[in-house]
Amino acid sequence: MNASLLEVDGLTVELPGTARPVLDAVTLRVAAGEVVGLVGESGSGKSVTARAALGLLPPGARRAGRVLVGGEDVLGAGQGRLRALRAAEVSMVFQDPRAGINPVRRIGDFLTEPLRLTRRWNRRRAEERAVELLAAVGLPEPERQLRRYPHQLSGGMLQRVMIAGALAGEPRLLLCDEPTTALDVSTQAEILALLGRLQRERGLGLLLITHDVELAAATCDRVYVMYAGRIVERATAAELFGRPRHPYTIGLLGSTPPLTGPPARLRPVPGTPIGLDEAAPGCAFAVRCAFAQAGRCDQEVPALLPLVDGADGAGHAAACVRLAEIPSPAEEVRP
Amino acid sequence: MSLALAVLRRLAGTAVTLLVTSFLVYSSLYLAPGDPVSFLVRGRSPSPAELASIRRQFGFDQPFLLRYWHWLDAVLHGDFGRSYLFHQSVGAVIWSRLPSSLLLVAVATVLIAVVGIGAGALGALRRGTRTDGAVLLLVTVGAAVPSFAAAIVLRSVLGVKLGWFPTIGNGSGLLDRLRHVVLPAIALSVTFMALVTRVTRSAMLDQLGREHVEVALSRGTPRFAVLRRHVFRNALGPIVTVSGLLVSGMLVSTAIVETAFGMSGIGSLLVQCVDELDFQVVQALVLLVVAAFVVVNTLVDLVYPLIDPRVARRAGGVR
Numbered sequence: 001m002n003a004s005l006l007e008v009d010g011l012t013v014e015l016p017g018t019a020r021p022v023l024d025a026v027t028l029r030v031a032a033g034e035v036v037g038l039v040g041e042s043g044s045g046k047s048v049t050a051r052a053a054l055g056l057l058p059p060g061a062r063r064a065g066r067v068l069v070g071g072e073d074v075l076g077a078g079q080g081r082l083r084a085l086r087a088a089e090v091s092m093v094f095q096d097p098r099a100g101i102n103p104v105r106r107i108g109d110f111l112t113e114p115l116r117l118t119r120r121w122n123r124r125r126a127e128e129r130a131v132e133l134l135a136a137v138g139l140p141e142p143e144r145q146l147r148r149y150p151h152q153l154s155g156g157m158l159q160r161v162m163i164a165g166a167l168a169g170e171p172r173l174l175l176c177d178e179p180t181t182a183l184d185v186s187t188q189a190e191i192l193a194l195l196g197r198l199q200r201e202r203g204l205g206l207l208l209i210t211h212d213v214e215l216a217a218a219t220c221d222r223v224y225v226m227y228a229g230r231i232v233e234r235a236t237a238a239e240l241f242g243r244p245r246h247p248y249t250i251g252l253l254g255s256t257p258p259l260t261g262p263p264a265r266l267r268p269v270p271g272t273p274i275g276l277d278e279a280a281p282g283c284a285f286a287v288r289c290a291f292a293q294a295g296r297c298d299q300e301v302p303a304l305l306p307l308v309d310g311a312d313g314a315g316h317a318a319a320c321v322r323l324a325e326i327p328s329p330a331e332e333v334r335p
Numbered sequence: 336m337s338l339a340l341a342v343l344r345r346l347a348g349t350a351v352t353l354l355v356t357s358f359l360v361y362s363s364l365y366l367a368p369g370d371p372v373s374f375l376v377r378g379r380s381p382s383p384a385e386l387a388s389i390r391r392q393f394g395f396d397q398p399f400l401l402r403y404w405h406w407l408d409a410v411l412h413g414d415f416g417r418s419y420l421f422h423q424s425v426g427a428v429i430w431s432r433l434p435s436s437l438l439l440v441a442v443a444t445v446l447i448a449v450v451g452i453g454a455g456a457l458g459a460l461r462r463g464t465r466t467d468g469a470v471l472l473l474v475t476v477g478a479a480v481p482s483f484a485a486a487i488v489l490r491s492v493l494g495v496k497l498g499w500f501p502t503i504g505n506g507s508g509l510l511d512r513l514r515h516v517v518l519p520a521i522a523l524s525v526t527f528m529a530l531v532t533r534v535t536r537s538a539m540l541d542q543l544g545r546e547h548v549e550v551a552l553s554r555g556t557p558r559f560a561v562l563r564r565h566v567f568r569n570a571l572g573p574i575v576t577v578s579g580l581l582v583s584g585m586l587v588s589t590a591i592v593e594t595a596f597g598m599s600g601i602g603s604l605l606v607q608c609v610d611e612l613d614f615q616v617v618q619a620l621v622l623l624v625v626a627a628f629v630v631v632n633t634l635v636d637l638v639y640p641l642i643d644p645r646v647a648r649r650a651g652g653v654r
Contacts, residue, residue: 088555100550103645104644113564117560165554
């Protein structure tokens with residue numbers, strides 16, 4: 001395996017006035033040329049994890065652990081170093097381009113801002129790059145788009161602009177935070193295809209954050225499943241969807257309509273995720289888990305244990321104390 | 336391009352507003368108590384024949400609408416009539432006092448812009464700290480202080496006790512005039528400053544919480560540039576709108592401040608001429624004040640699409 005572009009090591013983030021950490025010992029890695037999914041319900045901590053890679057943790061947060069981007073420690077970096085990283089190494093595609101791109105500034109301004117302000121390029125050079133970027137994300141008449149304002153573009157076009165903006169500094173690592181959630185269905189497929197193409201062409205490491213397990217299955221090489229600030233399962237996409245082991249993953253798969261094959265009967269995961277004001281002394285999923293055992297699951301914090309030998313930090317692993325006793329229902333769920 | 340059309344339409348609207356205003360101004364003064372003829376003959380008791388000849392000479396014997404038409408016609412030709420009080424043309428009377436009032440308004444505007452926007456931005460950036468608390472307290476106090484009260488305090492403390500600034504008159508020469516205008520300008524702008532501070536603070540807080548600001552930071556844009564290009568730039572809309580309204584209405588407030596500081600200007604002129612029933616001057620002054628209000632706000636409307644391009648699209652249709 002290549003050296004990791006993104007290495008999150010035991011990252012714990014606590015906000016003042018909350019009962020449990022937002023992130024609890026999160027460990028994940030993304031290598032060059034690899035598409036990694038981070039799946040979970042809203043509030044599970046997936047966005048905070050991605051923002052940590054940019055050094056954008058909420059003010060007042062207490063943190064422990066390490067976040068390395070290209071081998072460089074992000075959490076310990078000074079403002080100047082952090083800005084350089086953001087402008088050149090790692091960037092993020094946000095969920096809603098309508099909210100994420102300043103409505104009173106021109107598209108050209110959005111694209112050239114990091115080049116001109118952080119990299120000190122002159123206007124002409126930055127605009128030439130912006131035109132290349134717009135062409136690369138498939139917008140027609142790129143020169144004309146530079147002069148336009150965000151409200152003159154459709155949501156799908158604007159998300160392409162957002163992606164172009166994220167690629168402006170030629171980063172090696174791209175974080176995509178629900179990049180298609182704010183778009184309509186036909187546009188979603190186009191944007192995903194575009195992201196896939198750009199990732200392959202440029203050999204990017206890509207972290208795809210989504211609440212949609214099927215989407216992760218279809219697009220990612222490896223997937224991490226998060227619940228209440230912890231990684232509960234980690235596997236290659238094929239492993240995870242072929243043989244899910246954690247009860248939460250099993251529940252998630254059972255509650256999502258499959259993209260292919262005959263529609264199966266959906267079984268929602270009962271209950272709701274625990275909030276930041278609720279502490280969980282044991283497994284955070286125990287209260288919703290059909291397999292939960294009193295006196296064990298609600299007291300013991302399960303470690304993320306590798307299921308296969310040899311693969312360090314990347315092989316199939318799950319965090320459940322009853323792992324050996326729970327059958328993987330894969331064959332039954334997915335014929 | 337429909338932009339030129341939108342501008343033309345806006346200017347036509349402004350002209351109609353001014354026309355309607357001129358009629359209201361002209362007629363309302365005839366509704367006020369007191370007969371201008373009695374002012375003209377003050378101290379004497381003229382015979383009915385003399386009275387009739389005065390009425391004829393000043394045109395008071397004509398029907399109201401005809402008098403309005405003659406007045407409007409003259410005004411449109413730049414003739415605002417003669418002041419009974421100063422025995423001069425109204426234009427000359429106002430013209431001689433306008434510069435000092437404009438200086439006062441200009442200095443007050445600068446104060447409002449610099450202090451109001453500065454304090455508002457400071458409060459927004461230091462939200463929840465002691466600095467922000469102090470800004471909010473001053474805003475509340477400032478908004479509650481009427482300009483005549485501010486005038487009294489400023490004169491007695493900075494003028495009389497500390498002797499830093501003159502307390503009365505206009506001064507002569509540019510520097511001396513500026514020294515004379517400092518205290519009146521502060522008195523005039525205290526309330527307006529507080530309002531602009533409040534608007535700036537809340538508009539910037541609104542923008543600071545927006546996702547596009549987080550996006551800009553996530554792309555490595557330096558913090559100050561983010562504040563300037565995204566936070567302040569986007570907060571400019573409400574700031575400019577409110578400042579336009581305040582500044583354009585400020586000519587009226589000069590009446591109080593100029594009187595309090597014994598300055599000669601169009602504010603004190605207005606007070607004097609209302610007292611003395613010098614109708615021609617009052618009419619012209621009110622028209623001037625309204626015109627300033629309408630023109631400044633038209634300018635703000637015309638500039639607004641540059642501040643927020645999303646408005647440009649609608650500019651032609653709505654108004």
